[in-house]
Amino acid sequence: MKIYRTKDYDEMSKKAAHIIAAQIVLKPDCVLGLATGSTPVGTYKNLVEWYKSGDLDFSTLSSCNLDEYRGLSPENDQSYRYFMNTNLFDHVNIRKDHTFVPDGQEADSNKACQMYEQIIQDLGGIDLQLLGLGHNGHIGFNEPAEEFPKTTHCVDLTESTIQANKRFFEKESDVPRQAYTMGIGTIMSAKKILVVVSGEDKAEILNKIINGPVTPQVPASILQLHPDVTIVADNAALSQV
Ligand code: GLP
Numbered sequence: 001m002k003i004y005r006t007k008d009y010d011e012m013s014k015k016a017a018h019i020i021a022a023q024i025v026l027k028p029d030c031v032l033g034l035a036t037g038s039t040p041v042g043t044y045k046n047l048v049e050w051y052k053s054g055d056l057d058f059s060t061l062s063s064c065n066l067d068e069y070r071g072l073s074p075e076n077d078q079s080y081r082y083f084m085n086t087n088l089f090d091h092v093n094i095r096k097d098h099t100f101v102p103d104g105q106e107a108d109s110n111k112a113c114q115m116y117e118q119i120i121q122d123l124g125g126i127d128l129q130l131l132g133l134g135h136n137g138h139i140g141f142n143e144p145a146e147e148f149p150k151t152t153h154c155v156d157l158t159e160s161t162i163q164a165n166k167r168f169f170e171k172e173s174d175v176p177r178q179a180y181t182m183g184i185g186t187i188m189s190a191k192k193i194l195v196v197v198s199g200e201d202k203a204e205i206l207n208k209i210i211n212g213p214v215t216p217q218v219p220a221s222i223l224q225l226h227p228d229v230t231i232v233a234d235n236a237a238l239s240q241v
Contacts, residue, residue, distance in 0.1 A: 001210065001223065001224065001229045001230075001231060002229070002230045002231070003210070003230075003231045003233065003238070003241075004230065004231070004232045004233070005233065005234075005235060005238050006232060006233070006234050006235070007234065007235055008198075008234050008235070008236075009042060009198045009199075009234055010042060011234070012042070012196060012197075012198055012232050012233065012234045013041075013042025013043045013045065013046055013196075014042075014046055015232045016040070016043040016046075016130070016194060016196045016232045017043045017044075017046035017047050017050070019128075019194055019230060019232070020032065020043065020047060020128065020130065020194070021047065021050060021055075021056055023127060023128045023192070024056060024057070024058070024061060025056075027127060028057065028060045028061065029060045029061060029062075030061050030062075030127040030128065031061070031062045031063070031064060031120075031123045031124065031125065031126050031127050032061060032062070032063045032064075032126070032127065032128055032129075032130070033063070033064050033065075033066065033126040033128065033129030033130060033182075033187075033190055034063050034064070034065050034066070034084060034088070034130055035065070035066050035130045035131050035132045035140075036065065036066070036067070036080045036083045036084065036132070037132040038132075039132040039133070039196045039197065039198055040130060040132055040196055041087055043130070043196060044087045044088040045087075047088065047092070048088065048091040048092060051091070051092040051093070052091075056092070057093065058092040058093050058094040059093045059094070059095065061094065061098070062098040062099070062100070062123050063084075063094065063098070063099045063100065064100045064101075064116075064119065064120055064123065064126060064182075065080055065081075065084060065099075065100065065101040065102070066129075066131070066139075066140035066141075066181060066182050066187070067080060067102060067140045067141045067179050067180060067181035067182065068080045068081065068101050068102040068103070068104040068179060068180050069104050069176040069178070069179050070104055070109065070112075070154060070176055070178040070179055070180055071104060071105070071176050071178070072104045072105075072176060073104070073105055074101075074104075074105075078168055078169055078174075079104060080101055080104075081101045081104070084099065084101060100116070100119050100120075100123075102116045102152065102180035102181070103115065103116070103180075104179075104180065109153075109154035109180065112152075112154075112180050113151065113152040113153050113154060113180055114152075116152045116180065116182070117151050117152050117186065120152075120182075120186065125189055125190070125191070126189070126190040126191070127190070127191050127192065128190065128191070128192045128193075128194060129187055129190035129192070129193045129194070130194050130195075130196065131187070131193060131194065131195045131196070131220075132195075132196060132197075133195060133196075133197050133202055133205060133206065133209070133220055134160075134161060134164065134205075135160060135164055135201065135202065135205055136158065136160050136161070136205070136218075137205050137208065137209060137217075137218035137219050137220045137221065138158075138161065138219050138220070139184075139187060139219055139220045139223075140181040140182050140187065141155050141157065141161070141179040141180075141181035142155070142181055142182075142183065142184050142187075142219040143155060143156075143157065143158045143161065143219070144158070144216065144217045144218065144219060145216045145217075145219070146216060147216050148183075148184040148185070148216045148219065148222055149183040149184055149185070150183045150184065150185035150186075151182075151183040151185055151186055152180060152181065152182050152183055152186055153180070153181065153183055154178055154179070154180055155178065155179055155180075155181055156177060156178055157175075157176070157177055157178065157179060162175050162177070184216075184219060184222055188222065188225070188226055191228065192228045192229075192230070193223060193226055193228065193229045193230070194229075194230050194232065195220070195223065195229065195230070195231045195232070195233075196232050196233070197231065197232075197233040197234075197237040198233065198234045198236065198237050199234070199236050199237055200236040200237070200239065202233075202236075202237045203236065203237055203238070203239045203240040203241075204240055205218070205220075206231075206233060206237050206238065206240070206241060207240040207241050208221065209221050209223065209224075210224075210231070210241055211241065
């Protein structure tokens with residue numbers, strides 16, 4: 001694992017955006033795996049700025065997002081499709097039909113998940129997967145479990161994730177209880193992985209991921225076994241490492 005320590009969130013965002021920009025420049029038709037949550041927002045802001053200043057071209061790449069709430073439509077302002085449109089896709093020259101997010105409106109979960117795996121396979125796999133980190137070590141929506149889930153699947157969100165994500169919803173009962181997420185196997189198949197982590201509240205879990213045992217109880221700990229992982233984290237997040 002390569003670890004970059006930054007002084008704060010802004011520097012973390014800039015560093016992560018540089019790594020993504022380098023990927024786009026080196027392989028203009030690359031497949032980016034993208035993430036939601038508050039941590040990557042600054043990374044997307046930098047990418048949008050560089051696009052606007054003429055330094056980046058998104059027109060030949062594709063993207064696949066990690067996850068989507070089950071039951072939310074793309075127009076719902078809490079859906080991850082909506083998040084991606086407003087934070088990135090609407091502001092750059094990416095072809096919308098080359099951006100993929102699991103279909104939260106497909107009620108048949110097997111169908112939704114199989115279709116998503118097929119999309120990733122048809123694209124030829126993911127070149128660079130961006131990840132945020134949940135407080136319990138989840139990546140995408142792969143929650144602590146007895147074993148590592150391999151492919152895209154439907155999950156019941158844990159109480160801690162519901163609590164962490166309720167800040168984005170009007171009331172707690174509006175938070176969906178299920179989501180479709182890439183599996184750990186899907187994530188581990190990406191050629192490169194980039195993890196962004198910020199803040200004191202992530203310090204304990206980040207230390208476990210870097211130095212603790214590899215266990216499905218801490219899903220992101222499996223990243224220790226991936227050959228090309230870069231963690232970009234600020235001082236606060238790295239304070240226990
Ligand atoms: C959600 C997402 C994850 C994300 C996590 C952390 O649960 N499914 O992909 O990494 O939140 O979010 P934040 O960056 O807001 O702490």
